[in-house]
Amino acid sequence: TPPSNAAPSAGIRLRPEIAALPAYRQGRAAAPDGFKLSSNENPYDPLPGVAEAVAAASDFNRYPDASALALREKLAERFGRTADEVHIGAGSVALVAQLILATSGPGDEVVYSWRSFEAYPGLVTVAGATSVQVPNRADHSHDLVAMAAAVTDATRLVIVCSPNNPTGTIVAAEEFSAFLADIPEDVLVVLDEAYAEFVTEPRAVDGVPLLARHQNLVVLRTFSKAYGLAGLRVGYALGPVAVLDAARATAIPLSVTGQASAAAIASLDAEDELLERVRHIIARRDAVYAGLLEQGWDAPKPSGNFIWLPTGEHTTAAAERLFEAGLVVRAFAPEGIRVSIGEEESVEKLLQISEEIVRSLP
Numbered sequence: 001t002p003p004s005n006a007a008p009s010a011g012i013r014l015r016p017e018i019a020a021l022p023a024y025r026q027g028r029a030a031a032p033d034g035f036k037l038s039s040n041e042n043p044y045d046p047l048p049g050v051a052e053a054v055a056a057a058s059d060f061n062r063y064p065d066a067s068a069l070a071l072r073e074k075l076a077e078r079f080g081r082t083a084d085e086v087h088i089g090a091g092s093v094a095l096v097a098q099l100i101l102a103t104s105g106p107g108d109e110v111v112y113s114w115r116s117f118e119a120y121p122g123l124v125t126v127a128g129a130t131s132v133q134v135p136n137r138a139d140h141s142h143d144l145v146a147m148a149a150a151v152t153d154a155t156r157l158v159i160v161c162s163p164n165n166p167t168g169t170i171v172a173a174e175e176f177s178a179f180l181a182d183i184p185e186d187v188l189v190v191l192d193e194a195y196a197e198f199v200t201e202p203r204a205v206d207g208v209p210l211l212a213r214h215q216n217l218v219v220l221r222t223f224s225k226a227y228g229l230a231g232l233r234v235g236y237a238l239g240p241v242a243v244l245d246a247a248r249a250t251a252i253p254l255s256v257t258g259q260a261s262a263a264a265i266a267s268l269d270a271e272d273e274l275l276e277r278v279r280h281i282i283a284r285r286d287a288v289y290a291g292l293l294e295q296g297w298d299a300p301k302p303s304g305n306f307i308w309l310p311t312g313e314h315t316t317a318a319a320e321r322l323f324e325a326g327l328v329v330r331a332f333a334p335e336g337i338r339v340s341i342g343e344e345e346s347v348e349k350l351l352q353i354s355e356e357i358v359r360s361l362p
């Protein structure tokens, strides 16, 4: 019998674990005078030069370059690697999917912290592998000691997310090095650094320099957040050629468009301007966090372009209150609420409602 929550399948025999899998859920649309703070997007409009580069990539009667070589070469130069040691995906979420498929199938285990990025569990299920979720520590950060201890002979992949979505916590460099030393060399470690450019915490891990010493490490980054290209879908993986080749073998061919590559290249060329915007978002984030601490919130220090409000069992009601005030946020009941750092004009409203909420918490 099919699982009870499976949709009617017109008699088609679906994989039961897929029939039971919820589709990716996207935040609600904001009211015209409201703010969409639910997807950790960049609030700035695209730079004119980047928009022009996209428009100039007009030969879309042709397929794109399958390996996005021009972008790989540009990233390779920047990170002191060869172009083969860079792999481009249609968003870094595509790269997460590929690395899971490349390493893990039925009977294999994928270890990651929980809560972390919502896409991990579904992608593990799609691969037919088994998720092993290690609870975050009480301070909402990864428990790397427990994650290393969760590795068994069946483990093929460990995913570490720093800064962690949705809690915003970082993994310390020192802790990560000790963790890598504990992981068997035939188990792949993926360090998901989707929010790397927003990190100001000096203790935080930077995966890139570690690549030279670890053949079982892949670092993921994206153009979606700091570079503001979420709608174009482009992210990259840095790591050993053998692992990236396996990821390439699982990829849906030709899914990185020429427009996405052109936008990413133009964004790297305009990096000074884009990183100036990132500095504004960081300043806004730190000001919001200072305001929250003053209001009495026990919130973890944010290192991405978002903050985490630990609202516990009051999460749904608190998110509804924010929604009524025009702020669309991401609720993870019964744990907390993730709020993206968006437009400057959203800050005052956010701090006004957060104060109401914290006062109403027991």
Ligand code: PMP
Pocket (backbone or CB within 6 Å): 039, 040, 090, 091, 092, 093, 094, 117, 161, 164, 165, 192, 194, 221, 222, 223, 224, 230, 233, 234, 235
């Ligand atoms: N990793 C993390 C931790 C994320 O939060 C996100 C986006 N929400 C992604 C990966 C994927 O981003 P994209 O596919 O847009 O690069």
